[in-house]
Amino acid sequence: MDRYLYYPITDYGALCDGSTDDAAAFTRAISACPAGGTVFVPAATVVGSTITVNKSLRVLGTGLSSVTAKASAGIAPIFSITADNVTIEWLKIDGNRANNGMSHGTGSAAIFVTANSFRLLSCELTGAFQYGVELQPATSSSDILGFLFQGNYIHDNGANVDGGAGQNWGVGIQSFANGSKRPRRLRVIGNRFERNYSTYAASVGVNAFGAAVSGDMVDVVIVANDILDCYNGGGMIAESGANGIRRNWRIIGNHFELTATDPAGSLSSGIECTGIGVIIIGNTFVMLGQYAAALQPIGANDTSEWVFVGNHVYSCRGGVASIASVTGGAKYVAVSGNVFDSITAGSLAVSLQQNDRFWSVGDNTFYNSVLPIYDPSNSAAISNNTGHVSSQAETALTLANGDNNDISPSSSNIRISGPTAAFAITGIQGLYNYPGARLVFYNSTAQQLTIKNESASSTAANRIKTLTGANVVLRAGTSSFTVMYDSTDSRWILVGSN
Numbered sequence: 131m132d133r134y135l136y137y138p139i140t141d142y143g144a145l146c147d148g149s150t151d152d153a154a155a156f157t158r159a160i161s162a163c164p165a166g167g168t169v170f171v172p173a174a175t176v177v178g179s180t181i182t183v184n185k186s187l188r189v190l191g192t193g194l195s196s197v198t199a200k201a202s203a204g205i206a207p208i209f210s211i212t213a214d215n216v217t218i219e220w221l222k223i224d225g226n227r228a229n230n231g232m233s234h235g236t237g238s239a240a241i242f243v244t245a246n247s248f249r250l251l252s253c254e255l256t257g258a259f260q261y262g263v264e265l266q267p268a269t270s271s272s273d274i275l276g277f278l279f280q281g282n283y284i285h286d287n288g289a290n291v292d293g294g295a296g297q298n299w300g301v302g303i304q305s306f307a308n309g310s311k312r313p314r315r316l317r318v319i320g321n322r323f324e325r326n327y328s329t330y331a332a333s334v335g336v337n338a339f340g341a342a343v344s345g346d347m348v349d350v351v352i353v354a355n356d357i358l359d360c361y362n363g364g365g366m367i368a369e370s371g372a373n374g375i376r377r378n379w380r381i382i383g384n385h386f387e388l389t390a391t392d393p394a395g396s397l398s399s400g401i402e403c404t405g406i407g408v409i410i411i412g413n414t415f416v417m418l419g420q421y422a423a424a425l426q427p428i429g430a431n432d433t434s435e436w437v438f439v440g441n442h443v444y445s446c447r448g449g450v451a452s453i454a455s456v457t458g459g460a461k462y463v464a465v466s467g468n469v470f471d472s473i474t475a476g477s478l479a480v481s482l483q484q485n486d487r488f489w490s491v492g493d494n495t496f497y498n499s500v501l502p503i504y505d506p507s508n509s510a511a512i513s514n515n516t517g518h519v520s521s522q523a524e525t526a527l528t529l530a531n532g533d534n535n536d537i538s539p540s541s542s543n544i545r546i547s548g549p550t551a552a553f554a555i556t557g558i559q560g561l562y563n564y565p566g567a568r569l570v571f572y573n574s575t576a577q578q579l580t581i582k583n584e585s586a587s588s589t590a591a592n593r594i595k596t597l598t599g600a601n602v603v604l605r606a607g608t609s610s611f612t613v614m615y616d617s618t619d620s621r622w623i624l625v626g627s628n
Contacts, residue, residue, distance in 0.1 A: 557588020
């Protein structure tokens with residue numbers, strides 16, 4: 131047959147009846163097809179063993195045809211890609227995880243790739259025990275390069291059962307390093323990722339994790355994807371790994387949304403990265419259980435050179451956050467031109483840690499976001515942001531008789547209740563100690579309230595300066611007061627009372 135024509139697997143003995151094991155016929159078709167040719171899958175195909183693609187060719191379906199793992203076969207992966215320049219197109223690939231009997235470990239994916247220049251185009255990929263696609267160099271001597279995932283529907287990958295030991299992951303596209311070598315130059319464009327996750331089984335110490343795209347990769351472009359309900363543990367996009375430095379992720383024009391409750395109760399961020407050079411532009415983040423984007427230094431290593439620009443963050447538990455490290459920090463970070471809308475009460479739109487440096491936070495809009503910016507080391511350049519106190523809801527705070535030290539309000543408008551006798555406030559702690567923050571307190575009790583000046587009963591950075599050099603005693607019965615945080619003095623300043 132001419133190399134430019136199709137090599138249908140039915141010509142080599144496949145029945146494609148949806149029940150017969152056609153793996154041997156599939157393999158014969160690959161053997162017959164020359165490099166550069168096309169192996170054609172015309173209808174529903176079941177395979178009971180791994181199909182190894184060991185030459186440069188295309189596996190093509192009809193858009194309605196499929197390859198499904200045979201029940202009880204225990205196979206993983208379905209396709210093992212060991213040759214460069216392989217394309218799989220217009221095919222549904224189903225790991226049949228409920229019936230296949232796969233196990234944890236390397237290769238527990240529908241497609242396992244150890245070679246260069248793999249392309250998955252216009253396919254549906256589902257039912258893998260852990261990973262839809264797994265990328266890993268075959269040896270520790272060289273990287274693998276050049277991957278394109280475009281126009282695919284990648285969904286419901288991950289065991290969602292008690293795996294018994296090790297790790298129980300559910301990821302659409304997962305990569306691993308081999309020593310210091312790793313996948314590079316990944317392009318993920320115009321796909322839909324949905325419900326790629328795995329449940330947590332604490333009783334056996336299983337570490338569950340879910341994501342659309344995850345792993346130890348360099349030079350990654352993720353553009354115009356819908357990423358829905360890929361949760362549990364990390365980020366819907368999670369860039370991480372213990373081998374060397376991960377660099378150059380560009381995440382542009384994607385939509386991240388949590389539309390359902392995570393059955394394991396651990397909700398994911400949109401993006402969680404540990405490396406250097408992460409550009410996040412023009413994305414939408416909707417109703418996420420954690421952050422839109424989380425910077426995560428590991429140990430003493432910094433994460434740096436982040437750009438978070440022109441994104442819309444709506445009704446998430448947080449916006450852009452640096453996650454604590456032992457000694458490392460998040461450095462050289464620009465957060466500009468974003469809209470943070472309805473960030474969950476008690477959470478932050480922008481949050482730094484003590485070791486972070488060289489942040490620029492400017493020209494953002496905070497709407498209905500209770501706590502816009504937290505900067506404990508005063509290291510960020512903050513300018514031209516608007517709407518800090520827009521439409522903030524009143525929240526209740528129950529205090530006790532006598533001194534109340536280092537109190538922790540959950541919004542900037544606070545209604546005090548609880549005391550049945552005279553009481554005092556000595557300091558205010560928590561996420562509110564950012565420059566220029568203002569808190570308004572309403573004492574709804576009939577008891578006399580005292581604002582204590584520079585009280586040693588509270589931590590120094592949480593203390594209140596009354597500007598009179600003495601305690602301020604408010605009138606008996608209902609009263610109110612307003613404080614503003616001054617970063618130079620590291621004190622709350624009493625700016626008004628009645």
